[in-house]
Amino acid sequence: MYxxxxxxxxxxxxCKTIKEKLKSLRFVLVPIDYGIKIANQRIWSTYYFCxxxxxxxxxxxxxxxxxxxxxxxxxxxxxWKKYNIYYLPLNTVKYLKIGDTLKLKKKDQ
Numbered sequence: 537m538y539x540x541x542x543x544x545x546x547x548x549x550x551c552k553t554i555k556e557k558l559k560s561l562r563f564v565l566v567p568i569d570y571g572i573k574i575a576n577q578r579i580w581s582t583y584y585f586c587x588x589x590x591x592x593x594x595x596x597x598x599x600x601x602x603x604x605x606x607x608x609x610x611x612x613x614x615x616w617k618k619y620n621i622y623y624l625p626l627n628t629v630k631y632l633k634i635g636d637t638l639k640l641k642k643k644d645q
Contacts, residue, residue, distance in 0.1 A: 537550065537573070537640055537641070537642060537643065538640065538641050538642075538643065539571060539622075539624075539638060539639065539640055540639040540640075540641065541628055541629075541631065541632065541639075542631050545641075546569075546570060546571050546624065546625070546628060547569075547570040547571070548570070548571045548572070548573050548622070548640070549570060549571070549572055549573070550572075550573045550574075550575070551572060551573065551574050552575075557574055557577075560572050560574065560623065561585050561587075561589065561623055562583070562584040562585060562586075563584060563586060564585075564586060564587070565586050565587075567587065567625070568587065568589075568625050569625060570625070571622055571623060571624040571625065571628070572622070572623040573620060573621070573622050574620070574621045574622075574623075575620050576618045576619075576620070577615075577618060577619065577620075577621050578614060578615050578616075578617070578618055578619075579612065579613070579614050579615065580593070580612070580613055580615070580621045581611070581612040581613075582607055582608070582609050582610065582611045582612070582623075583609070583610055583611075583612065584609070585609045585623075586609065587609075587626075588606050588607060588608050588609075588626055589607055589623045589624060589625070589626065590603075590604065590605050590606065590607070590623075590624045590625070590626060590627070590628050590629045591603075591604040591607055591621065591622065591623060591624070592604075592621070592622040592624060592629060592632070592638070593615070593619045593620070593621055593622075594619060594620045594622070594638060595619060595620070596620070597637070598620070598637055598638040598640060599635065599636070599637050599638075600632060600633070600634050600635060600636050600637070600638065601619060601634065602634065603629050603632060603633075603634060605629055605630075606626060622638075
């Protein structure tokens with residue numbers, strides 16, 4: 537799956553299993569050029585992330601609820617409801633606004 541943001545497409549890897557969710561971007565030392573999607577979560581956490589990330593929180597219809605830029609490691613927040621959480625490379629969310637719907641497309645399109 538790809539996220540269309542400005543003029544570039546960012547690959548989004550979806551974490552479905554518990555093992556994938558626990559691993560996500562933890563202990564990744566090289567700068568990332570892809571994003572991670574974790575669906576139906578109440579907690580976002582950047583513990584053991586070795587780099588700063590941007591975070592998008594969306595509802596089930598992929599409408600942006602919250603944008604958090606330049607989040608450093610060792611941060612955590614508990615949400616009231618279950619949302620989709622996207623961990624993205626730095627400066628990816630500059631051109632997005634709350635209320636926008638994410639433009640996602642499949643790999644084969």
